[in-house]
Amino acid sequence: MSMAVRSGRLWACEQRGALALLLLILAGTLVILHRVIQSPLLNQYGILQDHLERRQSAPNTRSTRSIRTILLWSDFFGDPRWKLSWDTLGPQELRDELRCPVYQCKLSNQHHILPAVDLYDAIVFHAAEMYPLLRPIPQQRSAHQIYVFALMEPPGETKHRLDDESGFYNLTMTYRLDSDVVWPYGQLLDIETDAPVAPSERPHWRRPPASFNDSTIWDLWAGKTKMVAWFVSHCETLSKREILAERLQEFVEVDIYGKCGTLSCERGNPRCDSMLDTDYLFYLAFENSLCEDYVTEKLFDALHRTIIPVVFGGADYARFLPPHSYIDANRFETVADLARHLSLVAGNPKEYVGYFWWRRHYRLAFTSPFCDLCARLHDPGFGHKTQVYGDIQSWWFNGCRLESHIGL
Ligand SMILES: *[C@@H]1O[C@H](CO)[C@@H](O)[C@H](O)[C@H]1NC(C)=O
Ligand SMILES: *[C@@H]1O[C@H](CO)[C@@H](O)[C@H](O)[C@H]1NC(C)=O
Numbered sequence: 476m477s478m479a480v481r482s483g484r485l486w487a488c489e490q491r492g493a494l495a496l497l498l499l500i501l502a503g504t505l506v507i508l509h510r511v512i513q514s515p516l517l518n519q520y521g522i523l524q525d526h527l528e529r530r531q532s533a534p535n536t537r538s539t540r541s542i543r544t545i546l547l548w549s550d551f552f553g554d555p556r557w558k559l560s561w562d563t564l565g566p567q568e569l570r571d572e573l574r575c576p577v578y579q580c581k582l583s584n585q586h587h588i589l590p591a592v593d594l595y596d597a598i599v600f601h602a603a604e605m606y607p608l609l610r611p612i613p614q615q616r617s618a619h620q621i622y623v624f625a626l627m628e629p630p631g632e633t634k635h636r637l638d639d640e641s642g643f644y645n646l647t648m649t650y651r652l653d654s655d656v657v658w659p660y661g662q663l664l665d666i667e668t669d670a671p672v673a674p675s676e677r678p679h680w681r682r683p684p685a686s687f688n689d690s691t692i693w694d695l696w697a698g699k700t701k702m703v704a705w706f707v708s709h710c711e712t713l714s715k716r717e718i719l720a721e722r723l724q725e726f727v728e729v730d731i732y733g734k735c736g737t738l739s740c741e742r743g744n745p746r747c748d749s750m751l752d753t754d755y756l757f758y759l760a761f762e763n764s765l766c767e768d769y770v771t772e773k774l775f776d777a778l779h780r781t782i783i784p785v786v787f788g789g790a791d792y793a794r795f796l797p798p799h800s801y802i803d804a805n806r807f808e809t810v811a812d813l814a815r816h817l818s819l820v821a822g823n824p825k826e827y828v829g830y831f832w833w834r835r836h837y838r839l840a841f842t843s844p845f846c847d848l849c850a851r852l853h854d855p856g857f858g859h860k861t862q863v864y865g866d867i868q869s870w871w872f873n874g875c876r877l878e879s880h881i882g883l
Pocket of ligand 2: 617621622642643644645858863
């Protein structure tokens with residue numbers, strides 16, 4: 476082969492190579508160009524801007540200020556008003572009575588304030604009772620409506636079967652902290668900021684001081700002559716709290732008031748409350764079920780008195796109460812250990828008074844779940860997003876257990 480032919484071929488080769496390179500560059504440029512055109516910088520931003528501008532100029536009929544209507548479908552343990560003061564509460568009552576930050580809602584148990592049942596924005600069902608028997612479910616349903624599963628009782632204490640209500644509810648309103656709307660039995664606010672601190676999945680508690688004294692509490696301690704008080708009317712429970720109390724009686728004196736005990740104190744008699752301040756050192760706030768976040772008014776009522784609550788339940792109490800403000804039975808291996816701790820605290824006023832440090836920083840409060848529900852109905856996503864509880868029974872039953880940590 477001559478040099479000329481070889482160099483000619485080489486030249487052709489180079490030429491083809493260059494062409495391929497050129498095509499590659501061109502293709503690359505096209506890809507980049509395509510990407511740039513598709514880029515949100517060029518594309519989405521403009522679309523979004525158009526959308527927002529259009530929304531601003533044309534007032535939306537479903538604007539965040541329009542009134543949402545909530546129907547209370549069933550009674551709440553025989554109370555059609557769900558412990559509220561009227562049959563119908565409008566924005567003014569929500570603002571002035573319930574102190575809702577978002578109050579543009581109308582809440583009613585009157586089934587005919589709107590011409591059709593599918594026009595209500597939300598319908599609330601009390602899922603502790605057998606409502607399908609007493610009052611059938613709504614005849615029509617709109618896809619924009621929200622059906623609310625409202626419940627304050629633990630799974631074992633309800634008279635309502637949930638296994639055929641899959642796909643029925645859109646929103647949960649219960650004591651569980653993973654509910655869409657949390658409905659706690661009580662709340663703690665920071666006195667300084669007035670901000671709610673608990674219940675919350677991870678509250679930011681202040682640290683208890685190294686030493687704390689309060690002359691009023693010290694003096695009350697000096698007058699207390701009795702160990703433990705327990706008020707109870709539901710004697711046999713899933714949590715077996717009655718066994719825990721019975722075992723505790725082997726070590727310390729437990730005075731049991733009510734149907735399940737030997738003592739009685741008339742309901743409404745102020746002496747029943749004041750003796751907790753003056754006579755007793757400890758108060759049993761034992762729950763009937765060991766379920767996550769299930770902490771009832773028993774505990775919140777006791778926090779108003781100068782008495783240390785001894786808690787027993789399925790909750791992580793750190794989500795509800797400040798550190799060193801209560802004694803959790805489930806933190807002990809045996810009932811004897813718990814009893815030993817109670818005796819230790821009872822006999823040491825400095826130790827006893829230390830359990831009340833939190834009162835300088837926190838105060839008890841009450842919040843209505845209907846404020847939160849109203850706010851939910853004004854969420855920007857409302858009416859654009861769907862949510863359904865496919866298996867409400869599993870969700871609801873999860874988080875309960877039968878075994879306690881303390882050995883019984
Ligand atoms: C706490 O206060 C009481 C009453 O003022 C007082 O008698 C007691 O000695 C104080 N205790 C401590 C540990 O300072
Ligand atoms: C509520 O649930 C129903 C029934 O599953 C569903 O058809 C509807 O779209 C849901 N609505 C919302 C607003 O999530």
